[in-house]
Amino acid sequence: MRKLLLFILLTLCVHAFAEQKVLHVSTIPNHADIYVGEVHPNHAKTPAFVSPAFISIDDSESNEILISLFNPGFTDTTLKVKLSDKDTSYIIVSQVPNLTEELLEDQQAELSKRSRNNFGKTLMKFSLIPFVAGLAAGSITYYEIEKAKQDKRTLKKSSIRNDDYNETADRFEDRRQAAKTAKNITYGAFIAGTAIFSIGFILSF
Numbered sequence: 511m512r513k514l515l516l517f518i519l520l521t522l523c524v525h526a527f528a529e530q531k532v533l534h535v536s537t538i539p540n541h542a543d544i545y546v547g548e549v550h551p552n553h554a555k556t557p558a559f560v561s562p563a564f565i566s567i568d569d570s571e572s573n574e575i576l577i578s579l580f581n582p583g584f585t586d587t588t589l590k591v592k593l594s595d596k597d598t599s600y601i602i603v604s605q606v607p608n609l610t611e612e613l614l615e616d617q618q619a620e621l622s623k624r625s626r627n628n629f630g631k632t633l634m635k636f637s638l639i640p641f642v643a644g645l646a647a648g649s650i651t652y653y654e655i656e657k658a659k660q661d662k663r664t665l666k667k668s669s670i671r672n673d674d675y676n677e678t679a680d681r682f683e684d685r686r687q688a689a690k691t692a693k694n695i696t697y698g699a700f701i702a703g704t705a706i707f708s709i710g711f712i713l714s715f
Contacts, residue, residue, distance in 0.1 A: 531567040531597055533575055535559070538604045542581035549588055553580045554623040561603075567593065582617045584608050630713025637707035644699030647692045654689035658682055 535544055544559035545551035557580070559565055567575060572593065579587040584605040593599045608614055661682035668675050 531572070531593060531599070533565045533567065533577075533591060533593065534598060534600045535561050535563050535565060535577065536600075536602045537561040537579060537581070538602065539581070542579045542584070542603075542605065545578040545580070547576050548578055549576070551578050551580070553617070553620040554627055556624065556628065579603060579605065580617075580620075581605055582621060583614065585613075626713050627715070630710040630715075633706055633710030634714065635710075637703045637710060640699040640703035640706065644696050644703060647695040647699060651689050651692040651696055654685045654692060658685040658689060661685065 540561055542561045543553070543557035544561055544563055544565070545553075545557055546559070546565060551557075561579070565575070565577070574590055574592050576588070576590050579589075585608050587603060587605065589601075589603070591599070591601055608617070661678050664678050665675065665682060668678070
């Protein structure tokens with residue numbers, strides 16, 4: 511049993527320290543989008559890599575990898591690349607210019623959709639700002655309301671209207687107004703955050 515455990519441990523160590531396979535992809539021209547493992551990738555999505563790029567192979571036992579190239583103005587290309595037995599493989603792809611107006615328009619449409627998607631995701635992240643502001647304003651609202659309640663109780667208990675009474679009354683009114691303002695900010699911030707998030711969500715699809 512001990513020998514079996516030792517063998518498993520050694521096997522795991524060998525796999526852990528084994529050099530990971532890497533594919534270096536270069537294209538002519540550069541800056542081609544690279545999608546991995548997809549025959550018909552959605553070009554509206556941000557690519558995993560942009561050439562030139564080093565692509566790490568998750569499966570160290572694999573001897574091939576499927577890559578798809580997208581570069582506006584050039585023909586879309588999908589290749590199944592045979593990997594070297596060594597840790598690093600290299601491939602250079604010379605892209606074929608796209609002379610079809612219809613295909614070029616399709617490529618531009620995909621890029622426009624990608625821009626909208628990315629902008630939508632940015633809006634969704636940006637919506638966190640008004641949400642956080644709304645939470646902060648909500649906390650202030652709660653604090654001011656609680657303090658105003660304390661002042662109100664103090665006023666009810668006071669039978670003499672002296673300087674302290676007047677000071678407490680003024681403080682109560684200030685806190686009541688502060689709570690009202692913070693409450694309006696809370697509602698406004700959450701409405702703005704919801705609107706921004708909804709627009710971003712719609713654009714991200």
